[in-house]
Amino acid sequence: MNFDLTEEQQMLQDTLRRFLADRYDTGVRNAILESDLGYSPDIWRQLAELGVIGALFTEEQGGFGGSGFDIATVFEELGRAGVVEPVLDTAIIGGGLIASLGDDAQIPLVEAVIAGEIQLALAHGEASARYDLEHVATRAEERDGEILLTGRKAVVVNAEAADYLIVSARESGPVGSREGISLFVVPRDAEGVSLLGYPLVGGGRAAEVVLEGVRLPATARLGAVGAGYDALHERLAAAHVALSAEALGAMESATALTRDYLMTRKQFGRAIGTFQALQHRFADLLVEMEQARSAVILAAGHLEDSAPARDLNTAAARNLIGRVGRLVAEDTIQLHGGIAMTQEYELAHIAKRILMTDHRFGDADYHLERFVALSGAAA
Numbered sequence: 001m002n003f004d005l006t007e008e009q010q011m012l013q014d015t016l017r018r019f020l021a022d023r024y025d026t027g028v029r030n031a032i033l034e035s036d037l038g039y040s041p042d043i044w045r046q047l048a049e050l051g052v053i054g055a056l057f058t059e060e061q062g063g064f065g066g067s068g069f070d071i072a073t074v075f076e077e078l079g080r081a082g083v084v085e086p087v088l089d090t091a092i093i094g095g096g097l098i099a100s101l102g103d104d105a106q107i108p109l110v111e112a113v114i115a116g117e118i119q120l121a122l123a124h125g126e127a128s129a130r131y132d133l134e135h136v137a138t139r140a141e142e143r144d145g146e147i148l149l150t151g152r153k154a155v156v157v158n159a160e161a162a163d164y165l166i167v168s169a170r171e172s173g174p175v176g177s178r179e180g181i182s183l184f185v186v187p188r189d190a191e192g193v194s195l196l197g198y199p200l201v202g203g204g205r206a207a208e209v210v211l212e213g214v215r216l217p218a219t220a221r222l223g224a225v226g227a228g229y230d231a232l233h234e235r236l237a238a239a240h241v242a243l244s245a246e247a248l249g250a251m252e253s254a255t256a257l258t259r260d261y262l263m264t265r266k267q268f269g270r271a272i273g274t275f276q277a278l279q280h281r282f283a284d285l286l287v288e289m290e291q292a293r294s295a296v297i298l299a300a301g302h303l304e305d306s307a308p309a310r311d312l313n314t315a316a317a318r319n320l321i322g323r324v325g326r327l328v329a330e331d332t333i334q335l336h337g338g339i340a341m342t343q344e345y346e347l348a349h350i351a352k353r354i355l356m357t358d359h360r361f362g363d364a365d366y367h368l369e370r371f372v373a374l375s376g377a378a379a
Contacts, residue, residue, distance in 0.1 A: 017077050056074060098166070131363075150213055251292070261336055
């Protein structure tokens with residue numbers, strides 16, 4: 001397996017890194033965090049114009065990338081800059097689901113996503129589900145040629161800004177069954193949809209979504225009846241690669257800021273980075289990060305493999321990234337001292353972003369359990 005970036009991926013990485021270095025500083029991000037949308041429409045438009053969103057889709061889907069390494073390249077740079085725009089929710093998950101399952105009437109939504117014209121959100125998680133993908137209590141009933149949705153969804157990231165919600169609902173089977181889960185494309189402003197929004201600790205916004213007798217045409221169903229679980233499972237594999245790469249990029253920024261601080265802050269007439277105890281501690285962080293990078297590369301390289309190999313590597317990457325990310329966030333803050341806790345300093349946001357990434361679609365312990373189960377099945 002060749003782990004080197006292609007010429008196109010290298011160009012994308014360089015372009016995105018320069019753009020974010022010029023346009024996305026701490027002041028810009030803090031202004032975005034305080035906004036009602038939780039993202040910048042101007043930044044979103046420019047990301048689309050640069051081809052960043054298109055790089056997350058295959059040529060058949062209207063993009064020019066879509067591989068595991070394309071996803072990892074983009075999200076490592078987004079993580080490095082601490083970007084809070086909903087690229088994961090709109091492109092990787094929402095756009096990816098429509099690209100995989102959509103019919104002729106729904107596919108144009110993918111073109112609009114790539115062009116930066118619309119936003120999407122996945123309304124799947126529920127209050128009592130923890131990280132169990134198959135736990136869906138929201139119901140969908142077909143009546144007189146219409147779909148009736150009833151239920152509640154929790155922590156729906158980007159829901160307030162989304163033009164459409166991709167809603168999972170159960171058409172048959174008991175709660176906890178993988179069979180009978182369908183997906184529906186629901187306009188955010190559809191009658192019966194209500195949102196209670198709030199800011200997220202790591203940036204962006206989410207909402208609690210209540211569906212009270214939402215009526216949809218049967219054409220709103222995404223894919224076949226009851227085929228939602230497998231599609232969600234496949235898309236979340238791509239999300240695991242994206243989240244792992246994003247956290248890795250954030251860790252790179254955290255350690256770079258810490259290195260600069262250690263060589264600038266002086267005590268007893270010397271830069272504190274010359275003290276051997278701090279050198280050893282910082283070196284340990286770099287060793288851990290190299291292991292994390294290897295895990296991200298493996299997960300990206302196996303994303304197009306069969307489900308067992310793909311899931312084994314994504315579970316390993318999320319577990320290692322979760323553990324190393326917490327170590328990097330805690331140690332870089334401690335090596336900085338009090339300055340690291342101020343909102344005006346870059347590390348404050350980066351550390352929160354690293355820690356909160358570990359709680360999307362499963363934390364380190366959850367993915368360790370997945371890895372053990374998958375390893376046992378493969379033995």
